[in-house]
Amino acid sequence: MRTRLRCDAVSGASAVTRHEMSASSHSQAKEQDDDTKPLWTYVTKIKSVGGGGNYEIKCNICDVSFNRSYTRVRAHLLKITGKGVRGCQKIKNAKLIDLKKIDNEATLRVEKSKTKPVSLPPVSTQHQMNTNTLGVDPKKRKTLTVESVFNLQARDTLDHEIARMFYSSGLPFHLARNPHYRKAFAYAANNYIGGYQPPGYNKLRTTLLQNERRHVENLLQPIKKSWSREGVSIVSDGWSDPQRRSLINFMVVTESGPMFLKAINCSDEIKDKDFIVKHMREVIMEVGPSNIVQIVTNNAVVCKATGLIIEAQFPSI
Known part of the structure; x- marks a missing residue:
């Protein structure tokens, strides 16, 4: 008899435990749904x-x-x-x-x-004379609109301020497709930063610019390390920028991809072979003569003369 009572107690406790586990599992599944x-x-x-x-x-x-x-x-x-x-x-x-x-x-x-409609009680004919067409006293009626819930007025105001920034500064509209433009506003919207002010003129052109240059240089290190292993091509050409300045640019091209090296403003210079050889030699020494397989330029006469001088000074190129 005692054995049976103990077995019944154990069986009952197991049933309670299974019931609690089932209830907990059901509760968790319900919450996850x-x-x-x-x-x-x-x-x-x-x-x-x-x-x-x-x-x-x-x-x-x-x-x-x-x-x-x-x-x-x-x-x-x-x-x-x-x-x-x-x-x-x-x-x-x-x-x-x-x-x-x-x-x-x-x-x-x-x-x-939270914005479920509220049913209004009926009003007398006498009271309707002093109310609006909905039968509610305007002084007592409290409405909850989509505009107030989602703060549409603030959103609209912010849209216009951003648009005015574009219009007043002549910024190109495709800037809105820049991922950093969108990330900046998304970060500000999702993180409360009390009293934050965007960076000003001086900070943008000094501290932040220097930090970003160091950041870009760090990103380019893997490409630079591949130069000695893969060999590089130096590509150079002349062009004019939007301010009509005469420039000569230099790029380094490898299997890992192209990398802009520098551009020279030669608006007030005589672009003869000596001038181009001088800057070409500086680029060669910066990249390393042993890393350079070839140099590619256009077929202008001055570039052909430059090529002969470079080949004489650096036989491996």
Whole structure:
């Protein structure tokens, strides 16, 4: 009899445990099906922590685990700072854009669900004389419009300010297709930076320009390192810029791709063979004579004369 009671107790406890696990699984599946929180599908809830909707969570993309709720899931996947969790290191820009689009659509669904129409009570004929055509006193009526929910007025104002920047400065419209232009506004919209002011005239032409040049030089290092292994061609030609200045440019071309080296303003110079040889020699020494297979120019007489002098000084070219 005692054995049977113990077995019944164990069986009952197992049934309760299975019921709790089933309820927890059902609850988690229901929450992951919630179209207002679509980012749950990119993480796995390991176990509940401390109640209040908090869980131990593992990212399905980078396998990093962390605690808390859907707020931290958004911060991790969308790389939102200031939320106590590090952004997912394996999410690249293209994937990040897709996730933000999914999150924005969910936000719109939440906002739309809050704007359900409100039924109005009937009003007497006497009161209708002092109300508008909807039967509601204008002083008491409170409406919630699409414009107020999505802040369309602010969006429209910002659009016009950006347009005026283009028009007043004569900026080409194709600048709007520049990915850095779009990234700048997207970053500002998705990150609260209190009191931020865009860089001014002096910062753009000094500090930021110097930093960007160092950044570009770092990006070019892999190409430069391939010069001795693959050999290069120096390509040079004359042209005029939009200000009608006479220029001679030099480019380095390898299997890894072309790289602009420099341009010389020769508006006030006599472009004879000595002038061109002088600058050609500087380029050769910068790239390294042993790395150069050939030099390509146009077939002007002065360029042919330059070629003979260079071949005499650098027999390997």
